Amino acid sequence: MRVLLTGGSGMVGRNILEHRSAGLFEILAPSSSELNLLDQASVKDYISAVQPDLIIHAAGRVGGIQANIADPAGFLVQNSLMGIHVINEAYRAGVKYCINLASSCMYPRDALNPLHENQILKGELEPTNEGYALAKVTATKLCQYISETDNDVSYVTLIPCNLYGRHDNFDPHSSHMIPAVIRKIHEAHKNGSFTVEIWGDGNARREFMYAEELADCIFSVIAEIQRGGPASGLMNVGIGRDYSINEYYKAVADVVGYKGEFSHDLSRPVGMRQKLIDSSRINNMGWCSSTRLADGISKTYEYFLQEVDI
Ligand SMILES: NC(=O)c1ccc[n+]([C@@H]2O[C@H](COP(=O)([O-])OP(=O)(O)OC[C@H]3O[C@@H](n4cnc5c(N)ncnc54)[C@H](OP(=O)(O)O)[C@@H]3O)[C@@H](O)[C@H]2O)c1
Ligand SMILES: C[C@@H]1O[C@H](OP(=O)(O)OP(=O)(O)OC[C@H]2O[C@@H](n3cnc4c(=O)[nH]c(N)nc43)[C@H](O)[C@@H]2O)[C@@H](O)[C@H](O)[C@@H]1O
Numbered sequence: 001m002r003v004l005l006t007g008g009s010g011m012v013g014r015n016i017l018e019h020r021s022a023g024l025f026e027i028l029a030p031s032s033s034e035l036n037l038l039d040q041a042s043v044k045d046y047i048s049a050v051q052p053d054l055i056i057h058a059a060g061r062v063g064g065i066q067a068n069i070a071d072p073a074g075f076l077v078q079n080s081l082m083g084i085h086v087i088n089e090a091y092r093a094g095v096k097y098c099i100n101l102a103s104s105c106m107y108p109r110d111a112l113n114p115l116h117e118n119q120i121l122k123g124e125l126e127p128t129n130e131g132y133a134l135a136k137v138t139a140t141k142l143c144q145y146i147s148e149t150d151n152d153v154s155y156v157t158l159i160p161c162n163l164y165g166r167h168d169n170f171d172p173h174s175s176h177m178i179p180a181v182i183r184k185i186h187e188a189h190k191n192g193s194f195t196v197e198i199w200g201d202g203n204a205r206r207e208f209m210y211a212e213e214l215a216d217c218i219f220s221v222i223a224e225i226q227r228g229g230p231a232s233g234l235m236n237v238g239i240g241r242d243y244s245i246n247e248y249y250k251a252v253a254d255v256v257g258y259k260g261e262f263s264h265d266l267s268r269p270v271g272m273r274q275k276l277i278d279s280s281r282i283n284n285m286g287w288c289s290s291t292r293l294a295d296g297i298s299k300t301y302e303y304f305l306q307e308v309d310i
Contacts (some may be wrong), residue, residue: 001226004052004088005029005038005149007059011284012101015215016056025222026054028052032059037053040089047093054097056218057086057139061132065271067174068129074192076131078112085137087155091146097225098155099218102140103237104162104207104275114278117234122200128271136262156221158214161238161277164297165211166303175188177245178208181246181252182304189258196253196260199268199307202246207276212297213289220287231286238290245270255297 007013008029017020017029027081028050037044037059049054061078083100090098102239109121111161120140123152125133143155164178172180188196215235224230249262279289 001027001053001171002050003028004047006035006057006082007298008061009167010058010062011165011167011211012058012214014208015211016058018166019061019212019215019218019219036086040081040085042302044087044089044092047089047095049267051093052095052109054099054222055086055090055095057083057098057100059086061172063169064176064180064278065128065269069269070134072129072131074128074131076135078224079135080138080225082141083135087142091150091153091155093135096153098153098265098307099221100143100155100157102136102157102159102214103132104159104238105272106127106136106140106159106276107275109272111148111218113274113276115236115275116278117232117236117281118174126272128269142256144233145196146257150248151200154225154233156225156230156233156235156280158217158221159234159236159277160214161207161209163211163214164208164302165300168211168300170304170308177206178248178300179304181249182256182295183308185249185252185256186259186301186304186309187257188260189228194260196258198245198249200245200262200270201264201266202244202249202262204245204270204272205242205274205276206245207242208237208248208293209237209289210291210299213291217287218308219287224285231284232281235281236279237282237287238277238279239291240279240283242274242276243293251293252301253300255294263269272305295306
């Protein structure tokens with residue numbers, strides 16, 4: 001099976017390429033310099049030339065809460081254009097299968113947790129990442145419309161919770177919480193600082209999954225597609241539990257060996273109070289998460305020490 005992977009140089013893409021099942025497929029993973037997904041003609045020409053059997057759309061303009069607040073228009077435009085170009089040109093070229101990656105941030109900010117797939121668009125979005133969320137909803141709906149109007153194709157959207165892991169973005173200006181906390185606590189431990197600052201009061205809750213697990217889930221979905229396709233084209237992918245931000249800081253401190261204190265900067269944005277997703281559909285398909293938080297953080301910290309803090 002020939003697979004076109006977008007976002008192959010990103011955290012999710014790299015974990016897909018490093019997965020033990022990747023060798024079972026012919027995977028084409030053009031970088032953004034080889035294929036700019038913002039250029040519709042290039043996307044159309046590339047897909048027509050390579051004629052993939054399946055596309056995994058893992059490219060995107062991605063960042064944490066601070067990055068999203070800084071550039072909502074950029075997150076909206078770039079993710080919308082990438083999603084529409086990849087998905088629409090795939091369908092126009094006759095590609096039968098697509099796995100599109102959305103995000104749990106596209107759920108309504110005040111929706112009852114755990115979040116179920118049928119709650120999408122049932123309420124106001126989280127303002128801190130509204131642009132990104134609108135783009136994710138657009139691509140998700142495009143996949144749904146295509147699959148509903150053409151029984152010969154299966155365009156599946158997976159909705160992951162927050163992710164972290166090897167190949168994560170550790171830039172403090174654009175990273176998500178776990179890589180930011182790993183960097184902050186590591187530097188405090190190395191410099192002998194006595195306190196580390198937590199954004200907000202630390203009571204917000206998040207569900208973070210080790211990115212290697214999403215790669216594993218994607219290959220399970222591909223296997224299911226090869227067996228005739230998953231029962232649902234829209235599935236949450238999470239670990240089934242969340243932790244408070246304060247608990248994440250403590251978990252990272254335990255891995256790093258930091259024994260200092262924490263302070264809270266209440267001026268910082270905190271985003272959604274909670275975004276725990278209901279992963280029953282993917283669990284019923286036969287895939288479940290298995291990486292413990294401490295193990296995931298340890299492996300991510302090991303990557304940080306080897307590849308980032310050099
Ligand atoms: N990280 C999370 O917490 C999280 C949570 C839920 C869902 N997701 C979703 O998972 C997917 C992957 O996220 P990630 O964390 O792996 O992101 P990432 O590490 O930032 O990687 C983004 C990828 O997209 C590529 N890209 C960006 N602009 C492009 C363009 N114009 N043309 C072609 N490629 C372009 C990048 O290539 P270059 O490096 O060459 O620019 C990179 O390979 C995204 O759809 C994201 O929305 C992520
Ligand atoms: C999955 C992603 O979720 C994103 O929302 P979101 O979870 O709040 O994004 P994060 O940046 O991971 O923040 C998660 C929570 O951690 C808190 N936090 C505490 N300390 C820090 C820190 O040092 N750095 C960061 N970054 N956060 C920190 C932050 O206030 C927020 O409540 C969306 O903006 C994206 O679009 C995407 O959907």
